[in-house]
Amino acid sequence: MTALLAPSPTPTPTPSGEGFDFSRISPDPAAVPRSDLFYKLANAALFLGVVSAVAGLAAGAIAFGIGPIFGAHIISDRGKSMMWKAGLVAIVVGSATSIVAFLLTEI
Numbered sequence: 001m002t003a004l005l006a007p008s009p010t011p012t013p014t015p016s017g018e019g020f021d022f023s024r025i026s027p028d029p030a031a032v033p034r035s036d037l038f039y040k041l042a043n044a045a046l047f048l049g050v051v052s053a054v055a056g057l058a059a060g061a062i063a064f065g066i067g068p069i070f071g072a073h074i075i076s077d078r079g080k081s082m083m084w085k086a087g088l089v090a091i092v093v094g095s096a097t098s099i100v101a102f103l104l105t106e107i
Helices: 036-066 073-094 096-106
Strands: none
Touching: 036 073, 036 096, 073 096
């Protein structure tokens, strides 16, 4: 049976002048590799958001218009609410860059 060895002692602390230099750390956008990729992804997400909101608006308008023709008024009501929701989403997604720019300048 082997005996467990005692853990090695911790190293002695270094003097305050020889530690990590935190003054050399600062945010630098140039240090991020391919930072333009973030902007391309953000623009693509905004485009897809606007396209899906417009598609939801069109689908809601179709349901709102066709529902009473077939006597399904619940479809008409859901189409109307779909149009409201898609319109609000289109406004929020379309103005997302303005909202983010406003928040970044105010902080």
